[in-house]
Amino acid sequence: MKKKTDVVVVGGGLGGLAVAVMLARGGRKVTLLEKSRHLGGRAHTTEVEGYRFNLGPHALYLGGAAVRVLESLAVPMQGGCPRGEGSFALKNGHLHSMPAGAVSLLMTDLLGAAGKLEFGRVMTGLSRVDAERLEGRSLREWLDEHVTRAEVREVVAAFFRVSTYCADANALAADVAVAQFQLARKGVRYLDGGWSELVKALAGKAKEAGVEVVGSARVESVVREEGATQARVRGVQLADGTEYEAEAVVVTGAPRDVSALLPGDEVVAGWEAEVKPVKAASLEVGLSKLPRPRALFALGVDRPWYASVHSAWAKLAPEGGAMVHVAKYLGGGETEASEGELEGVLDVLQPGWREHVVTKRFLPGLTVMNALPTKSLERRPGPRVEHVRGLYVVGDWVGSEGLLADATLASAETVWRLLSTEAGARAA
Ligand SMILES: Cc1cc2nc3c(=O)[nH]c(=O)nc-3n(C[C@H](O)[C@H](O)[C@H](O)COP(=O)(O)OP(=O)(O)OC[C@H]3O[C@@H](n4cnc5c(N)ncnc54)[C@H](O)[C@@H]3O)c2cc1C
Incomplete structure (x- = not known):
């Protein structure tokens, strides 16, 4: 079957x-094709007995591109912003007051007196660093250069981990890490009802705007034709044989997903090969209740752990209950962790939690971001695919702005700008 549209969007995240x-x-005229039965991709939320789980812990960065783009689309983002209350650093299996401000830094037994002084100096200085000037260095190199004491270095590294999701300081670009750290200091928001509320709102707006949304529609290939100087897109072909003819195709998902649609394309295969x-x-x-209602957050210092009671700030659990996310940032070639290891973190933050479990889910190896930024963001591919006219990519590994959902929505916005400019130029 052959159909015609202006733009095909592959993927409904x-x-x-x-x-x-x-x-x-x-x-x-836009047609969006999603291979799953449901929309949302990694912004999916599962509801079990009134508890709403995102696919791992999700927070919107308040100063980031995601908030900017979602605001411009009038997508509601209700929820709450953690302000550091009930926060601990977890080291050697023990909780210590989190050095989140001047008073908690003075009080904590996490660092010695000299360590506290150095930590205060490094954290204050970090907000003033010009991130762009760090290009070409890894976060590890920056830490070694700027933080003398090992006990301070591991605490500072833990703050970078929670801001970037990356546990691999040797590979992570220092300029990207520092910019993301500065962004995270502006605060984050957990969303009432979970990230599927964003998906629901966007799907509603897509319907209002007349987007044709097709579920269970796996795109198998991008159809191209060779021009005199450059290839150009003609549309896409679905797994069931349906063809959509279009003047532009926007592909979302991982580099692997894009490369699967363009067999034989060496540039795109190169993107897939390069990313980690x-x-x-x-x-x-x-949980039906929190055993320790004042212990809301723990950040691993000697191990890459994270635990947070998201329901303390956003509506994600029934009255009196609590929804807790525990995570391990995987790095250094590690692709999975064991459930017992993560349960051990909760044993320290919320001893006795097992008696109150209503529902529980363990996912050993999620892809948080499709590409660890080892270089400045200007070097990431897309959104325009230069060697195939009419082809664009959108995702958390694309374009020169932001990490995670910020990169996804910034690249989406850039594609919209590029296509609008081209349409304007044609009409003129
Ligand atoms: C554990 C975890 C924690 C996270 N925490 C945060 C956070 O705190 N803050 C933040 O900003 N971000 C966070 N993220 C990242 C965020 O979820 C993603 O960056 C964002 O949801 C990506 O959206 P996307 O549309 O780019 O890709 P995806 O959500 O991956 O969507 C791609 C879609 O394309 C579809 N698709 C792929 N190939 C085809 C095909 N051939 N045909 C049809 N459909 C196809 C897929 O089914 C999917 O629905 C986290 C992610 C995880 C996993």
Whole structure:
């Protein structure tokens, strides 16, 4: 079967939905094809007995591109912002007050007197660092150069980990890490109802704007034709044989997904070969009550652990209950963690939690971000695929702005701008 549209969007995660809405509002006929039965991709939320689990711990960075783009689309983002209350550093299996401000730094037994002085100096200085000037260095090199004491270095590294999701300081680019650290200091928000609320709102806006959304539609290839100087897209072909003819195709998902649609394309295969995904293990627990209501957050210092009671700030659990995310940032070639290891973290933060479990889910190796940024973001591919006219990519590994969902939505916005400019130029 052959169909015709202006733009095909492959994938119905946040990036695909956002770009589809923007283009359709600009007057384009847009068809969005999603291989799963449900929309959302990694922004999926599962509900069990009133507990709402995101796919691992998710937070919107308040000063980031995701918030900017979602605001521009009038997508509601209700929820709460953690302010550091009930926070601990976890080291050698013990909780210590988190040095989050001047008073907690003075009080904590995490660092000695000289360590506290150095920690205070490094953290204050970090907000003033010009991240761009660190290009070409790894985070490890920056830490070794700027932090003398090993006990301080591991605490500072833990703050970088929670800001970037990356446990691999040897590989992570220092300029990217520092910029993301500075962004994270502006605060984050956990969303009432979970990230599927964003998906629901975007899907509603897609419908209003006239986007044709097709579920269970796996795209098998991008159809190209060779021009005199350059290849150009003609559309896509689905696994069931349906063909969509279009003047532009926007592909979302991982580099591997893009490369699967363009067999024989060496440039795209090169992107896939080059990237190293950022992975995490996740344990999500719905409790009927919190054994220690004042212990809300723990950040591993000697191990790459994270635990947070997201329901303390956002509506994610029934009245009186609690929804807790525990995660391990995977690095150094590790692709999975064991459930017992993550349960051990909760044993320290919330002893006795096992007696109150209503529901629980363990996911050993999630892909948080498709590419660990080892170089400045300007060197990431796309969003325009230069060697195939009419082809664009959107995702958390694309374009020159942001990490995680910020990169996805910034690249979606850039594609909308590029396609709008081209349409404007043609009309003129
Ligand atoms: C554990 C975890 C924690 C995270 N925490 C945060 C956080 O705190 N803050 C933050 O900003 N981000 C976070 N993220 C990242 C965020 O979830 C993603 O960056 C964002 O959801 C990616 O959206 P996307 O549209 O680019 O890709 P995806 O969500 O991966 O969507 C791609 C879609 O394309 C579809 N697709 C692929 N190939 C095809 C095909 N051939 N045909 C049809 N459909 C196809 C897929 O089914 C999928 O639905 C986290 C992710 C994880 C896993």
